Amino acid sequence: MRLLTPKQVNIVDQYIESLGLPVSHLMEQAGRSVFEVVHRYIQEIKGPKGVLFLSGIGNNGGDALVAARLLTEVPEVTPYVVVCGNPEEGSPLFQQQWKVVHTLEDTITIVIDEMMQSNRNLIPSHILQNVSLVVDGVFGTGFHGELPKRIRSMFEQCREWRSYSDTRTCIAIDIPSGVNGLTGSADISSFKADETITLLAPKVGMFFYPARQCVGHMSIGSIGYPFPHHALRKSDHNWPELYWNNADSLNVEPRSPIAHKGTNGHVYIVGGSPGIYGAPILSAEGALRSGAGKVTILSGINELDALRSLSRPEMMICDSSDVEQLDGNSTVVIGPGGGRSNSEKKHLLQWIQSVTGNHMVLDADGLIAIASDLLLLKYRAYELGKDDYIIVLTPHLGEFSVLTGKSIEELNKDPIGYANEFAKEHGVYVVLKGQPTILATPFGKIYLTTRGNPYMGTGGMGDVLAGIIGSMLNQDQNPIDAINIAIYAHSRAGDLALDDCGPGFTPTEVAQRIGRVLRTIEGCNQIQPL
Structure with a gap:
């Protein structure tokens, strides 16, 4: 659903009046x-x-x-x-x-x-x-x-x-x-x-x-x-198109009846470091619960035993240095629990530089790493975009402050404007988490998601969202639909968790409710005819 700013209200009024309608x-x-x-x-x-x-x-x-x-x-x-x-x-x-x-x-x-x-x-x-x-x-x-x-x-x-x-x-x-x-x-x-x-x-x-x-x-x-959509498009004002991302606006592409794990997408998660092994596990959980065909966590050789002890059997755990080539139809989520030491940042930047032929989601420590080299971000978005692959950034306000160099207080004065400006300048999709969550696209369309609740403000919740976004990008959705479905499903699952569990629910409990939300979205329960 389209949203309006006060200035856009005036444009609409003037346009309708110009038609001669009293x-x-x-x-x-x-x-x-x-x-x-x-x-x-x-x-x-x-x-x-x-x-x-x-x-x-x-x-x-x-x-x-x-x-x-x-x-x-x-x-x-x-x-x-x-x-x-x-x-x-x-x-x-x-x-x-x-x-x-x-x-x-x-x-x-x-x-x-x-x-x-x-x-x-x-x-x-x-x-x-x-x-x-x-x-x-x-x-x-x-x-x-x-x-x-x-x-x-x-x-x-x-x-x-x-x-x-x-x-x-x-x-x-x-x-x-x-x-x-x-x-x-x-x-x-x-x-x-x-x-x-x-x-x-x-x-x-x-x-x-x-x-x-x-x-x-x-x-x-x-x-x-x-x-009058066309009236705003024809106006001389360069305001973004604003939309409300709600259940009525969403549609999931039905799956082929002959779909299999190879066609349902492979989500790679690069992360995991001492003390924060749970972050990539939670991203993997989000990806699995939203229908990914395969999920692999890529981490350092010294982290593998700890990750295996925490993981589900459906999650593959691999040494990131042993990976020579990624599967097709995949998304690489870079950053959950990746660490912030110089060597860990360098490792994450190497992954950001190396991904080709896949979508990329930068979350958590991946955002902190790329903040030191925004020219690289812009270049990678341009290179991946040649083949219709995208980069999605999923910052909260603190991380967005690091990316933009603006204080949180300054960002709060105009979060839509800053997210829109950053997305357009760097050619990326920005998911600025908060109330509402803002999705800014590289071409000036903004989507607001108002679901979710304050009890979702806990460590690991964003990791789950990053995994869901990675999963949905592989499932025959156009990028905007994929990201909006992921944001809505995550926030609505948080509301279900509050209803079911009361305050103090965990990110894992949110991930477990993703399927309940997805089945309420049009198209999700359907099977594509051959």
């Missing part, structure tokens, strides 16, 4: 989408049938007024509208809707500025007692900075009202007020919604914390026009 029509459709969600809640409510709309004087407020007007046609429902600002200073679209709503004061209770000021800028308590839903239409996607003091007071009042009963609901239009639609930063008093009806497409900031804590359940509302 923008008032778009607001009418958006308001109807809000009405439909509100009506769904109203039908299930056992308490008061009142609905309170907090309306700004911009277009978001206009959407709220449309929904309030439509609710007047529903029996037994009482709409209330609190206008946050002077209606005469509102946007042209807001003023159009205000003229209509203002004629309905017999059926809509309207509270304007003067009445709010006489009530210490708080919502009159008798109104809150008569409603079961509060709908936020104060600010839209263009908001940034801090909320005005009076709006903060109102939102804090709503939060307190909501806390008294589970039958009370808070709904946001497009994006919760107080949330930055680009960065995900949020005012401490931002409106906290149980559901957000985001219009046309989700806004990218809604996927980052702390904004995600304000969004609640997210539904998509129509504006009466399909997503």
